[in-house]
Amino acid sequence: MQKCMIPAVLSGLMLLGCASHTQQVEVNPQSHFADEAFDGYQQVAIESREEVFGLSREMRSFVDKQILRVDDPKVRIRNLVKGIFDHSHMNLLYDTSANTTASQTFDNRIANCLSMSIMTYAMADYAGMDVAFQDVDIPEFWTRDQGYSLLNGHINLKILPRNEHNTTYIRKGGLEVDFDPQGYRVKFPSREIDQQQILAMFYNNKAADYLIDQNYPAAYAYLRASATTAPQLSETWVNLGVLYRLNGQLQRAERAYQQAIALDDNQTAEENLAHLYNLTGRHEMAEAILARIERRRLANPYYHYLLAEQEFEQDHWRQAIEHYRKALSLDRNKHEFYYGLAKAYYQLGDLSAAERYLRMAKRRSVFDQDEKRYQSKLNLLTRI
Numbered sequence: 001m002q003k004c005m006i007p008a009v010l011s012g013l014m015l016l017g018c019a020s021h022t023q024q025v026e027v028n029p030q031s032h033f034a035d036e037a038f039d040g041y042q043q044v045a046i047e048s049r050e051e052v053f054g055l056s057r058e059m060r061s062f063v064d065k066q067i068l069r070v071d072d073p074k075v076r077i078r079n080l081v082k083g084i085f086d087h088s089h090m091n092l093l094y095d096t097s098a099n100t101t102a103s104q105t106f107d108n109r110i111a112n113c114l115s116m117s118i119m120t121y122a123m124a125d126y127a128g129m130d131v132a133f134q135d136v137d138i139p140e141f142w143t144r145d146q147g148y149s150l151l152n153g154h155i156n157l158k159i160l161p162r163n164e165h166n167t168t169y170i171r172k173g174g175l176e177v178d179f180d181p182q183g184y185r186v187k188f189p190s191r192e193i194d195q196q197q198i199l200a201m202f203y204n205n206k207a208a209d210y211l212i213d214q215n216y217p218a219a220y221a222y223l224r225a226s227a228t229t230a231p232q233l234s235e236t237w238v239n240l241g242v243l244y245r246l247n248g249q250l251q252r253a254e255r256a257y258q259q260a261i262a263l264d265d266n267q268t269a270e271e272n273l274a275h276l277y278n279l280t281g282r283h284e285m286a287e288a289i290l291a292r293i294e295r296r297r298l299a300n301p302y303y304h305y306l307l308a309e310q311e312f313e314q315d316h317w318r319q320a321i322e323h324y325r326k327a328l329s330l331d332r333n334k335h336e337f338y339y340g341l342a343k344a345y346y347q348l349g350d351l352s353a354a355e356r357y358l359r360m361a362k363r364r365s366v367f368d369q370d371e372k373r374y375q376s377k378l379n380l381l382t383r384i
Contacts, residue, residue: 025262027231032240032259033224034252044221047101049199053122056103063123073129073161077175080127081159084120092116094179099205114201116179117155121198130160130174133198134190138302153235155198156190188302200230204239211243219243234260238269245276267293301330301337308340317347335364339374346381355381 035041055063066083067076084090090109098110102119105111111119117133124131136154160174207222220243226236241256254276260269270289277286297303308323324340331337342357355378362374 025232027259027263029224029227029231032227032237032252032256034220034244034249035224037247037249038217038220041217041221041224044218046203046221046225049195052101052118052199052202053195054101054103055122055126056106059103059106059119059123060126062106063127067127074174076127077124077129077159077161080124080129081120081175081177084123092179097209099202099209111179113179114155114198114205117157117177118198118202120157120159120177121195124157124159128162130162132158132192133195134158134176135193135197137189137191154188155201158192197230197233200226200233200236203229204233204236207239207243211239211246216243216247232263234263234266234269237263238266238272241269241272241276245272245279250276250280267296299330301327301334304330305334305337305340308344312340312344312347315347317344320344333364335361335366335370335374338364342377351381351384 062083063080066080070076070079085092090106093110094112095110096112098105098108098112098115100108100111100115102115102122105115105119121131121133134156136156138154156176156178158174158176203222203226207219207226210216210219210222223236223240223243226233227240230236237256237260241253241260244250244253244256254273257269257273257276260266261273271293274286274289274293277283277289304323304327308320308327311317311320311323321341321344324337324344327334327337328341338357338361342354342361345351345353345357358374358378358381362371362378365371365374
């Protein structure tokens with residue numbers, strides 16, 4: 001998942017560039033920088049685009065092996081993706097802090113969704129495939145690290161056969177490649193983003209790591225690189241605001257948060273701004289912002305679905321049911337919400353309710369594989 005720092009009430013950070021819809025706002029990065037406040041930042045070695053996306057000789061050999069003597073471009077895609085995800089080949093492990101370049105990810109066999117996407121993008125591009133990054137609009141998902149609240153976003157890839165000069169594919173039959181430890185089965189909206197934004201997200205994630213470790217010059221160096229690379233990435237301005245606040249640069253922090261809000265109504269920036277208002281005695285302004293954020297969250301069915309999933313993972317079945325029901329009250333057409341109720345009631349031993357909600361989930365399935373999955377579970381349930 002993406003990292004972008006955001007101190008929301010408790011020093012929060014924003015990860016991986018969360019999905020956003022950037023407005024056309026003029027941004028002058030130089031007007032936000034405070035080089036004089038972070039002595040030594042110039043000595044930090046920032047990875048170049050070539051270093052982030054470059055393939056080693058071993059990586060090229062790996063790709064060549066997966067697509068060797070395969071002419072069908074659709075099969076080439078499937079073989080490459082299978083090779084990357086197959087445990088017998090790479091055995092990749094997930095680690096949210098694995099903010100690494102393509103070659104480092106390949107060597108370490110550890111990745112988060114951004115580093116995994118960067119590596120797979122580089123391999124697919126080398127293999128002559130059309131490949132694009134996608135920013136996925138998942139619900140709020142927070143993690144904690146050394147006292148910081150981290151808001152995670154999500155990135156995946158779309159891979160298609162590349163049109164040749166004498167061949168055009170009417171139905172390309174590509175794949176969406178997703179390295180998702182949360183296992184979301186909901187199809188969330190997504191939008192294509194370019195390599196420049198991904199590079200800025202990579203720098204932003206590295207900055208978050210350094211900020212958590214209190215290496216402020218290095219954090220500043222990476223945030224500066226991110227802002228210069230893609231000034232429209234609002235997460236960078238949120239995290240720069242966090243860095244400034246932690247270093248007593250409160251006016252600069254406020255300006256950075258306001259820049260993020262101007263770009264895409266960044267909710268994390270608003271939350272951090274409210275925290276700053278409280279710090280500086282502007283309590284009424286802070287309360288107004290926080291009340292507005294809470295209203296938005298409570299009106300989002302996916303927010304309640306995420307809360308339900310978190311409760312379920314902690315074996316809090318009844319609390320999970322409450323949140324699943326709240327999600328359903330806001331949107332009664334999502335099969336995932338009914339399935340959530342089914343599995344929670346199953347854990348409570350109420351097999352009748354579990355069966356009822358499984359049938360409702362099946363009726364609302366959009367894809368055949370979901371309908372088959374629910375039918376399989378119903379078959380098993382009726383044998384108990």
